[in-house]
Amino acid sequence: MTSRLKLRIAVPIAFVTFVGIVSLINLPYWLAFKNGVQAYLYAYPLITMDMTKRVMTAPAPMTEGDVHRKPGTGPANQFSHVRAFPDNTFKDVVAPNADTLYSIAWLELKAEPMVLSMPDMHGRWVLMEVLDAWTNAFASLGTRQYGGEPKQYLISGPGWNGAVPEGMIQVKSPTAMNWIIGRTYTRDPADFAAVHQVQAQYHLVPLSRFLQHQENDAATAHTDVSIDTQTPVVTQVARLNAQDYFSRMSMLMGDNPPSRADAAMVEKLRHLGIEPGMPLVWKRMDPTTRRALEDSVWFVRALFDARSPGTQGLPDTNPVERALFSATTSAMDKVLLNVRNGWRIPLNLGQYETHYPLRAIVSLVGFGANGPKDAVYPMTAIDAKGNPLTGETRYVLHFDRDKLPPAKAFWSLTMYDDRMFFVDNPIRRYAIGDRDALHFNPDGSLDLWLQHSRPSDEKVSNWLPAPPGRFKLMLRLYDPKAEVLDGKWVPPSVQQLTNG
Structure with a gap:
């Protein structure tokens, strides 16, 4: 596809698809292209979920007879527990946290339901977030909604x-x-052993075995050793050509059907030759439709690369096109995201209904997002004047006494480098929050010091070390209070320090 043609289609379609202007062009190619862009965005979470599941449940490599699994990976239908906080060397997942220990499980419900048994939590916060194949967080099983008493849940499929x-x-x-x-509250590394005892009491058992009082020794293990477990999932999805992408989409929709709200999209897919559970007969499509679908894949990959540079395998774009996609991304932010005081405050995640572009973007940059009632994660990369945050400058995040982060469970502020990984620092502190021995001002307000260099001794308790270059901040509010959910509370702007 030539750059000239790509630029021709980019200008009208960017606005048609993402800003909502209805196209007046009804030629077969343009209609198929527009529907192809929408279909790609619609299916992106489903494709990403399937690819992630394949990678995380793939057979573990063996060295000298020993199995070596990454934390959180394992066979389907059983838990895999993360036993410690990550540090600055951890690069497997962006935006890791140092607040909870994870318990991960992939469920295959086609054959029968699974029984999830939870113990008495004895006051410890836990969230078992359950996502469907489209990344909708349709169930929140934990202390917020069901309390901390022992519980048994029957998770059944369609x-x-x-x-x-x-x-x-x-x-x-x-x-x-x-x-x-699954996320289990973990105070600090000294709390690991106690959390491990709790994790050991999380059980998943197929219903048939549960009724026979049997343990789960029938976890589904995949035997396909050809699965690439080294290349990031986002890159593997980006490498799928149009035929492979839409073929996989068709088959996955058989066991993971679209919702009733998706009826209009399903009809568009049918016109493209994409039907749930039916093989995609690519060669029987007319050449115009095939070309339009191939171009739509290029278009979305270029758009995604503008938002998350380097994730799409460097699509063939020129400087003018990159500027166009960057402008489109900024326009989407204004439409889809809640930005206040320089913080992006996601209050519309977890349940997406027909907001397919938002759902796709979250799958790209925040895969596995939970609903806001369980946790809200405001994020910023700029100071009060709109300048990028950098370790070359010193900052303070000041909370008035009556404006402290309003969380019923707990809150934390995490420091990331510009790639969203933990920052190496001399005191090995990657996050700070209400679990720490913070120093409050005489009037009850709180100052958090954000800088690369070590501050004076009286400020070290409230110091979150920054890298020498650019950085990003994420504030985590677990079980946020009503004023967060209704938008009445927002984090204060990050202020640059000029002296001291």
């Missing part, structure tokens, strides 16, 4: 109509593929 055992809470999943992202 089409299952069996009897629910007495005392169980049924959780109906709209799809056969599910991802449980």
Whole structure:
């Protein structure tokens, strides 16, 4: 595809697809291209979920007879627990946290439901977030919604109509593929051993084995050793050509059906030759449709690369096109994101309904996002004047006494470098929050010092070390209070220090 043609299609389609202007062009190519862009965005979370599941449940490599698994990976239908906080050497997942230990499980519900058993939490906060195949967080199983008493949940897939055992809470999943992202409150490394004891009491068992009082020794293990577990999932998805991408989309929609709200999109897909559970007959498509779908894949990859540079394998774009995609990305931010005081405050994640572009963007940059009632993660990379945050400058984040982060469970502020990884620092502090021995001002307000160089001794307790270059901040509010959810509370701007 020539740069000239790409520029021709980019200008009208950018506005048609993302700003909402209705195209007046009805030629077959343009209609198929527009629908192809929308179809790619619609399916991106589904494709990413499937690819992530394949990678995380793939057979582990062996060295001298020993199995070596990355934390959080393992066979489907059983938990894999993360046993420690990551440090600055951890690069497997962007934006790691140092607040909770994870318990991860991929569920395959096509054959039968799974029983999730939770112990008495004895006051410890836990969240078992359950995502469907489209990344909707359709269930929040934990202390916020169900309390800390022992509980048993029956997680069933689409089409299952069996009897629910007495005392169980049924959780109906709209799809056969599910991802449980469990987070257990962890005070500090000294708390690891106690959290491990709690994690050992999280159990997943197929319903048939549960009824027979049997343990889960039938976890589904994949045997396909050809799965690439080294290349990032986002890169693997970007490498799919149009035929492979839309073919995989068709087959995945068979076990993971679109919702009723997606009826209009399903009709558009049908006109493209894409139907749930049916093989995509690529060679029988007319050449115009095939070319339009190929161009739509290029277009979205270029748009994604403007938002998350380097993730799409350097699409073939020239400087003019890159400027166009950058401008389109900025326009999307204004439409889709809630930005106040320089902070992006996501209050519309987890349940996306028909907001397909937002859902796709979250899958690209914040895969596995939970609903705002469980946690809200404001993020910023600029100071009060709109300048990029950098370790060459010193900053303070000041909270008035009556404006401290309003979280029912706990809160933290995490420092990341410009790639969203932890920052190496002499005191090995990657986050700071209400679990730390913070020093409050005489009037009850709080100052957090954000800088690369070590501050004076009286400020070290409130110091979050920064890298020498650019950095980003993420404020995590677990079980946020009403004033966060209704937008009445926002984090203060990051202020640059001029002396001291």
